[in-house]
Amino acid sequence: MKYYIIAGEASGDLHGANLIASLKKKDPHAKIRAWGGNLMKKQGANLVKHYRDLAFMGFVEVLLNLRTILRNLSFCKKDILKFKPDAIILIDYPGFNLKVAKFAHKHNIKVYYYISPQVWAWKKRRVYTIKEVVDKMLVILPFEKKFYDDYYVDAHFVGHPLLDEISKVKFINRINFARQNKLDPKKEIIALLPGSRKQEVSRMLKVMLGVMDNFPDYQFVIGCAPSLTDDFYRSLIGNANVHLVFNKTYQLLQVASAALVTSGTATLETALFYVPEVVCYKGNPISYIIAKNLIKVKYISLVNLIMNKPVLKELIQNDLTSENISEELKQLLTDHKRQRQLLEDYEELRCVLGNAGASNNAATIIVNDLKQKK
Numbered sequence: 001m002k003y004y005i006i007a008g009e010a011s012g013d014l015h016g017a018n019l020i021a022s023l024k025k026k027d028p029h030a031k032i033r034a035w036g037g038n039l040m041k042k043q044g045a046n047l048v049k050h051y052r053d054l055a056f057m058g059f060v061e062v063l064l065n066l067r068t069i070l071r072n073l074s075f076c077k078k079d080i081l082k083f084k085p086d087a088i089i090l091i092d093y094p095g096f097n098l099k100v101a102k103f104a105h106k107h108n109i110k111v112y113y114y115i116s117p118q119v120w121a122w123k124k125r126r127v128y129t130i131k132e133v134v135d136k137m138l139v140i141l142p143f144e145k146k147f148y149d150d151y152y153v154d155a156h157f158v159g160h161p162l163l164d165e166i167s168k169v170k171f172i173n174r175i176n177f178a179r180q181n182k183l184d185p186k187k188e189i190i191a192l193l194p195g196s197r198k199q200e201v202s203r204m205l206k207v208m209l210g211v212m213d214n215f216p217d218y219q220f221v222i223g224c225a226p227s228l229t230d231d232f233y234r235s236l237i238g239n240a241n242v243h244l245v246f247n248k249t250y251q252l253l254q255v256a257s258a259a260l261v262t263s264g265t266a267t268l269e270t271a272l273f274y275v276p277e278v279v280c281y282k283g284n285p286i287s288y289i290i291a292k293n294l295i296k297v298k299y300i301s302l303v304n305l306i307m308n309k310p311v312l313k314e315l316i317q318n319d320l321t322s323e324n325i326s327e328e329l330k331q332l333l334t335d336h337k338r339q340r341q342l343l344e345d346y347e348e349l350r351c352v353l354g355n356a357g358a359s360n361n362a363a364t365i366i367v368n369d370l371k372q373k374k
Contacts, residue, residue: 001027001370004085005034006076006100008093009051010196010225011265013037015115015161015359016091020045022363033083035076036091037227048079052227069096077103086370090134091115098129105133110373112366114138115161120147127151136369138362141306142352158361160353162265166250166272167356174255181245187219190329191256191275192242193249193266196225198232200262203282205236208260210322211329212240218257223249258332260325267312268302274346276332276339278325279304279314306352311345 003023007016017039023030024044034045041047049072073096080088080103087110090097094117101111113134119126120143130137130153137155139145148155178185194204205222212220220242224233233244245252249266253259253273261267263281270277279301299305303312313328315321331338 001029001086001367002031002083003033003087003089003366004080004083005032005036005040005045005089005091006093006097007034007036007040007051007091008096010037010227012091012093012115013039013051014165016040016045017043018161018164018359019089019091019114019362022359023367025360026363026367033079033085048076050227072096073099076100080104080109081107085109087112087366089114089366092117094119094123094126098126098133101133102129110135110370112136112138112362112369114158114362115140116144116148116155120144127153136365138365140358141302142354143306156361156365158365159355159358160268161358162269162272163353163356164359166269169250169254172251172254177251177255181221181243181248183221183243184219187217188257189252189255190215190218190220191252191259191261191270192220192222193259193261193270194222195262195264195266196227198228200283201225201228201232202236204262204280205233207282207320207322207325208280209237209240209242211260211326212242214322214326215329215333219243221245221252221256223252258329260329263300263314263316265302268306271303271312271346271349274343276342277312278328278332279312280320280325281314281316282320283317303349307345307349311342311349 005016007013013036016036020032020040020043032045034040034047035049036047037051088104090101090113092115104111111134116137116139117126131151137148137153138158139155140158140160142157145155145157175185192208194201194208222242222244224244224246226247253270253275256275259270259275259277260280261270261277263279267279281300300314300316301312304310315324
């Protein structure tokens with residue numbers, strides 16, 4: 001069968017790649033055309049557009065790039081009709097993907113949404129669009145299934161795909177990691193995960209690097225996004241004594257004593273490696289004011305949302321200063337009571353998320369459903 005998959009950012013590329021691998025096991029003759037990244041391409045997808053050309057975040061940024069977005073949407077619709085897929089599989093990225101879902105539904109193409117938009121947080125009215133144009137929601141957070149059930153949407157909890165990815169990680173100790181990446185094997189590591197988009201990395205790195213002088217006994221290592229270049233990071237860090245690693249984020253998290261993490265999927269990844277972390281977020285001021293008035297949730301990090309309590313400290317917008325980060329980071333590194341509580345919360349988080357197997361579960365549902373319709 002033929003599948004058209006759309007992922008609009010780095011995390012979607014990762015989950016899309018794992019889903020493609022599972023689809024090919026269930027459907028060995030699968031033909032896959034995709035919008036995504038290098039990981040999806042490596043799994044055999046015919047890549048149409050790279051997510052680095054799609055990743056606009058924030059209300060202002062979207063408005064400034066509206067012409068590009070509309071041009072991409074028009075191209076996507078034509079490409080879908082030309083490819084004639086049996087199914088469209090959408091991975092998060094709702095502003096774009098829900099428009100594609102409407103188009104696909106209009107042309108009688110099956111639509112599967114893997115990794116739900118956060119409609120429970122904001123733009124709740126989107127749930128009515130989803131109910132109308134999406135055939136099945138394949139959700140990865142336990143509370144999302146109940147949310148959709150309340151609106152009579154056909155939703156299936158498949159587990160969280162990060163557990164699949166993390167289960168494949170090979171163990172590495174700090175000394176070997178240090179040797180491989182030209183670090184000091186005697187110094188503990190603080191990981192910096194500033195995001196995957198140029199806009200947010202530029203914004204976040206400056207404030208993250210501002211804490212370094214307060215922690216001279218540690219070495220700071222940036223987990224770099226694969227879609228961004230070494231030159232880009234070098235232009236931001238200047239003469240700062242900070243190290244860069246590409247395509248080694250999970251290795252970095254295995255050996256880090258703590259981490260500063262931009263809000264997003266990375267906060268959950270960090271928690272699943274049991275690393276103490278500070279959640280950081282600073283957006284375009286206008287975008288932030290708009291979002292603050294629209295988003296109706298208590299927390300911004302996935303860890304706190306899933307656990308429904310403040311497991312992690314969230315430093316947002318004006319609260320995100322080098323001084324506040326330093327204070328919180330010092331507590332995470334020295335307060336043993338805080339460390340014990342955090343590890344207990346991380347254990348509970350693991351239990352809530354269930355077992356690995358999300359990609360396989362999602363692929364099974366999609367392929368079986370399509371076979372029934374044949």
